[in-house]
Amino acid sequence: MSAKVKHAFAEQGTLAKQIPGFKPRAAQLEMAQAVAESITANGVLVVEAGTGTGKTYAYLVPALLSGKKVILSTGTKNLQEQLYFRDLPTVLQALALPVKTALLKGRANYLCLFRLEQHYQHIPSADPELINDLSLIKKWAAETQSGDIGELSYIAEDSRALPYVTSTTDNCLGKDCPVYEDCHLLKARKEAQAADLVVVNHHLFFADLALKDTGFGELLPDMEVVIFDEAHQIPDIASDYFGEHFSSRVLLDLCKDLEQIGKTELKDLIQLSKAADKLSSLTRDWRLQFAADPARGNWRQAYQQTSMQTAVIRINDALEMLYQIVKSSLGRSQALDNCYERLAQLKSQLPKLLQTEQSGVSLWFETSRLHVTLHLTPLSIADKFQKLVFAAERSWIFTSATLSVDEGFAHYQQQMGLDGARTLLLESPFDYAQQALLCVPRFLPEPHEPAMAHALLSLAIQLIQANNGRCFFLFTSHRMLQWMAGALPEQIRQPVLVQGSTGKRLLLEQFVQLENAVLLGTGSFWEGVDVRGDTLSCVIIDKLPFASPDDPLLQARSEDCTMRGKDPFAEVQLPQAVITLKQGVGRLIRDVSDRGVLVICDNRLVTKPYGATFLKSLPPMRRSRDLAEACQFLHAMQQDK
Secondary structure, three states, rough: OOOHHHHHHOOOOOOHHHHOOOOOOOOHHHHHHHHHHHHHHOOOOEEEOOHHHHOOHHHHHHHHHOOOEEEEEEOOHHHHHHHHHHHHHHHHHHHOOOOOEOOOOOOEEEEEHHHHHHHHOOOOOOHHHHHHHHHHHHHOOOOOOOOOOHHHHOOOOOOOOHHHHHHOOOOOOHHHHOOOOHHHHHHHHHHHHHOOOOEEEHHHHHHHHHHHHOOOOHHHHHHOOOEEEOHHHHHHHHHOOEEEEEEHHHHHHHHHHHHHHHHHHHOOHHHHHHHHHHHHHHHHHHHHHOOOOOOOEEEHHHHHOOOHHHHHHHHHHHHHHHHHHHHHHHOOOOHHHHHHHEEEEHHHHHHHOOOOOOOOOEEEEEEOOEEEEEEEEEHHHHHHHHHOOOOOOEEEEEEEEEOOOEEEEEEHHHHHOOOEEEEEEOOOOOOHHHHHHEEOOOOOOOOOOHHHHHHHHHHHHHHHHHHHOOOOEEEOOOOHHHHHHHHHOOOOOOEEEEEEOOOOOHHHHHHHHHHOOEEEEEHHHHHHOOOOOOHOHHHHEOEEEEEOOOOHHHHHHHHHHHHHOOOHHHHHHHHHHHHHHHHOOOOOOOOOOOOOOEEOOOOOOHHOOOOHHHHOOOOEEEEEOOOHHHHHHHHHHHHHH
């Protein structure tokens, strides 16, 4: 296979002849050959491919040429679609291979025909927006072939109608569903099982692996190659799925379904609706025990409060009562029987999350505006993941632009239990010294000082004016983002786009179309965003992205690290922050012709010893402490256009 891979990437090779603009890159070929060798030998490969390496083609070509069954997992649904609809067809056509491919998403991405019919006949609310969306979905249901909710571009991503027309593992009737043979999810999974290469996302991979969900649990054993792109996300995602959860949202959805059954199928079972309504009310009361604003916290501490214990005990009692009522009517309704199984699962989950004395896990809560979720998360996935990797003769490829810390993979390998894996570090082919400038401005307040917000505002105005917008302003906290969203628009003439005001995809489209916009973002905008050319030529980062010291999972991992006699800052906090910063920095230079300025507004980068670790992990840009020099660089770029 190695010779075929080499020929594909050669100057006059298959890809160059078939794909307009394709040019061979030494690093890309090196990665492709390493992937091919790992596939042939059923080995494990961890590879960091700097931005511009062309890692997508580097793993696609050997995977397709291998003739083996492949699972390809990406970080997000957006990347999943980009890979499946853009990159994969291009490479397949170039190689002229008869490989059967499939795209598989989680069940929440597919229309459930049974639930649509059920709720359309008995619309659960008089809300006109909900009624309108259900009507639009009903019309689309008669036209769609795939049932992929992603086709519903004319409905908001967070439409209240979607939970009524999609299923969960809890409320799916499986083979007992009256429209089972027409199920869109079933068809997608059958296609995946018959395919040579299946594109999934990390959440789906681990959710179905953990839950042994119908379909996908049967898919993995047949696969000979597993490739994870954006592999830096896996430790956190896998930790979450290897743990336990108890959610008020799940409770309320169950109550809603039981009330529906009481109104339609079992009208004589009066106590059913009453008991479901009581549990629903107690669940909402439980949310009131927490602060109004969304937050994360230590569940061990929160559960020490008497009022919290009382609220949870009441939920447990109401859950038990509802369970007994449903149990007494088993066999009368398939939908009710399904709810019984969900009740049984919730009954078994809750006690596990009340055992606050257990070790080796983090017990934490997470609240949204309306809901609360309890999490039990293992502090290490290394043992479990190692067993998964070595359970069968199979090759595993882990790749990302951000896996190494201080030019090494020890941190990642330790997290994942991949101590024996082959590693490969490939630098970006971009000429960062010529293309970019890193500025760490002098005379800034410390990040925690109140004066910092106004200093950031002043700094941002200067940069935005020098660059006529075309700027990403990335934050480590929603609080600072919101403050800036209120202050900045009054100071500049360029349009300001704010994360959360609309969907991510639409915001990015607006940013590109406007050509002089400023986008304020946090979290998801630090990675997986690809804006090339002059549209984005300045990235401002408010401070080094250390996780909040209040983060319960960080606290638990730090305590565990201390108990093992190691330094939690060096072992946990610093590597995590370095990888996050590398992701944010990666938004700036996306192509060989891109130019731009990166501004990191944190003195600690040059005043603290650990600053050297961050700098060593960043691309080799020209550096300055003078904001005026950064503005001049941007101004000169404007003149060169």
